[in-house]
Amino acid sequence: MGDSTRKSPPHMAEEKLDMEQLQIKDSTEESPILEKPSTLFPKITGKTGDLVSDYNYKLRQETGIDTSMTTAVIKLIGTVKLHGAHADIVIHTDNTMQLQSRNMASLSREKDLYRIASTMLPLKTEALDMKQRYRERFLTLNPGAEINEKCPTIIAGEWIGPGIQKGVAISQLPRKSFVILSVSINNAWLPDEPYADIHNEAVGIYNISRGGFYHEELVFSDIEGSREKLDAHTLAVETECPFAKSFGISGVGEGIVWKAEHPLGRDARFWLKTKGLQHTVTTxxxxxxxxxxxxxxxxxxxxxxxxxxxxxxxxxxxxxxxxxxxxxxxxxxxxxxxxxxxxxxxxxxxxxxxxxxxxxxxxxxxxxxxxxxxxxxxx
Structure with a gap:
């Protein structure tokens, strides 16, 4: 696995505004849980300005702090962005399992372009085992927490391998595989690093941690400089995909998904995707x-x-x-x-x-x- 950590830029301690100092409330803890929360994977912004705007709005609503302040610093943890087909394993309270794509809420063997269902549905036992491992780890890391059984466990991932996408190194993998990208419990996304070892590679279920983690900061007083650091990592991934390299395959990667450090990162509004030049969709x-x-x-x-x-x-x-x-x-x-x-x-x-x-x-x-x-x- 690639060592992708880069030293964060220095800042004066008295000017640094972080989430702990502000005591920003986590909306997932105090807001009532919807009876049927959406299981669809969130659309991740590729715009730094969107993340900044959402943070400022949250700040203004929950603390009353003037949003003109520019000393905020958000710590970001990145993982390799994989160019495949998005797929989620949704496991409900009664342990029924459904598969969904970005655009389809229910995949079946009969209606499934990339044949995700035909591979993953027979792996229900393995999926339930992963659900249990995530829940046990969650309770260990959060003493006193309870699991709201009204919310399904969502194991969000990417379906990758031969015949799914072209022009990327992971298309050279010998077989199609499911890679865990994010997991939701209690209608909130978990941090990636504490759960990095949960996978079942024997049956083709991998964890995105195999490609390593990246650490940077989004400094509101220097957005351009922060973006340059994020883009430097992104271009390196595009040149050589760390996830594919872990299989001994050399070639092009797509980019990086950055998530704000928790508790802010529980909300996908505070995620950011950065793509290499070959995969960007807007300028x-x-x-x-x-x-x-x-x-x-x-x-x-x-x-x-x-x-x-x-x-x-x-x-x-x-x-x-x-x-x-x-x-x-x-x-x-x-x-x-x-x-x-x-x-x-x-x-x-x-x-x-x-x-x-x-x-x-x-x-x-x-x-x-x-x-x-x-x-x-x-x-």
Whole structure:
């Protein structure tokens, strides 16, 4: 496993604002648990500004501290981001088990593009054993805590291996495997490092810890400098994937998922994904430094930065996963997915740059249609 720790930047102690000093409340401890909390894996932001904004909002709501303060420091723990197909093992109170993907709440042998269900459903005994190991470890690490049985245990992971994705080292693995990325108990995500040894490699269930851990800080008074440090790790992963290397396979990786140190990291709003240049789906943040043009020019430039080939390919893959035929009848679903993905992930940039949304949608629609038509000609 790669040693991925880098020394954090120095700061004056009296200026450093951390979660312990602020005594920020953990919403998962005091908020009432929903009867049926969502089991869908959260969408992780790739925007540093989104994480900062969410932190400032939480800070203002729970402590009343002026959000103009810039001395906050969030410790981040990173793991290798794997380019495969997302899959979750959801185990309910009665030990019934369901498998879900990013877009489908229930995978079955009959409806499963990547054949996750046909491999994982027979491993129910092993999955229940992992559930028990996670729960026992949780109770050991949190004396006095109780497990809310209304909340399922979610073992979130990535389905990787041959035939799932192209152009990454893990596609060279000899067989498809499930890699544990995050685990939820009591509707809150657990920290990764204290559970790093929980896996069952004999049956093809690995832990993301096999690729090592990264440690950095997000310093609010130096966001650009912090981002440079995160990106340096990310580019190193893209050059040589540590997870694949642990199997003796050399090649390209995708990036890193950073989670805030607990208790903040229980909430996925305080996670951040950083991707290498080959896998990035947006370059809109770079537009902030460019001079403003007309509304039409700004909308066109934003569309070109947001509707990248990688994002379009994700929309193309979405159709396949959902069983939507990729012909002219599927173009509406394709455009809807891409445009919605941009509107969600780029919401902050759209607002900050005052992009005309009607013009933006018009430009995105034209780009999606042109790409889709060309893709059909090539397939």
């Amino acid at each position: 809109t943040e770079k537009l902030k430094n460019k001079p403003s043009g007309t509304e039409l020019e700004n909308a066109k430039n934003f569309a070109e930065a947001a509707v990248t080939v990688n994002r379009l390919e994700q929309g193309w893959a979405y159709l396949e996963e959902m069983g939507i035929k990729r012909d002219m009848k599927g173009i509406g679903a394709f455009m809807k997915w891409v445009i919605h993905d941009v509107e969600v992930e780029e919401k902050r940039e759209i607002e900050e740059m005052a992009i005309n949304q009607a013009l933006l949608k018009k430009n995105m629609t034209a780009m999606c249609k042109a790409w889709y038509m060309k893709k059909l000609d090539l397939t």
